[in-house]
Amino acid sequence: PIRPEADVEQVFTDVRIGDTFPVREPVDLPDGWTPTSAWFDSEQVSGVVGGGVLHVGYLTPDGSYAEVKQTDGDEVAAVDEWVDGAVRTGEVQAGDGVWDLVESEETGKVGLVSTDAGVTVVVTGKAALGDLEDLAGSLR
Numbered sequence: 001p002i003r004p005e006a007d008v009e010q011v012f013t014d015v016r017i018g019d020t021f022p023v024r025e026p027v028d029l030p031d032g033w034t035p036t037s038a039w040f041d042s043e044q045v046s047g048v049v050g051g052g053v054l055h056v057g058y059l060t061p062d063g064s065y066a067e068v069k070q071t072d073g074d075e076v077a078a079v080d081e082w083v084d085g086a087v088r089t090g091e092v093q094a095g096d097g098v099w100d101l102v103e104s105e106e107t108g109k110v111g112l113v114s115t116d117a118g119v120t121v122v123v124t125g126k127a128a129l130g131d132l133e134d135l136a137g138s139l140r
Contacts, residue, residue, distance in 0.1 A: 005035050005036070006056070007038060010038075011038040015054055020072070021051070021052060021070075021071075021072035021119050022117060023119075024068075024070065024139040026068070026135065027139075029058075029135065030061070030134055030138075031061070032060070033058045033061065035056060035057070036057050037055065037067075038055065039054075039055050040053070040055070048074075048077050049071050049073035053070070055069050057125075060127045064126050064131060065125045065126045066124070066125035066126075066127040067123070069124075070121045072120075075115050078120050078122060079111065082122050082124055083102050083103075083122065084109045085106055086102035086111055087102060088100050089102065095136065095137030095139065097137075099123075099133075099136050109124060110132070111132070112124070112133065112136045114136070123136040
């Protein structure tokens with residue numbers, strides 16, 4: 001189904017104004033990426049992660065799905081929940097940073113993980129690894 005574009009800017013603004021935790025926003029994402037979902041859950045409703053959760057989902061130019069989730073909660077719980085029990089399998093360079101590459105042995109789902117200043121960022125989805133790297137590399 002066709003979904004309207006999500007108001008990503010408004011969700012990022014709400015989190016910044018609430019001074020919940022420092023967020024990394026996509027800058028210069030390649031053409032053709034369409035935001036499809038954006039929301040924030042406070043730590044009171046975020047579940048097992050135990051902190052606030054910011055989610056932004058996109059359709060890639062080829063129609064695959066990629067998402068960014070950020071939290072000031074527990075890194076291990078976040079990766080476990082968002083990337084199906086994934087374990088670290090390596091590193092990739094994306095943009096200006098090095099990201100941990102994680103993969104779920106159970107489902108094959110992959111993700112890119114970065115933690116800085118108590119905030120964990122996870123980029124995952126059904127998109128190709130190259131698309132996940134583009135999305136991770138756009139985050140500032």
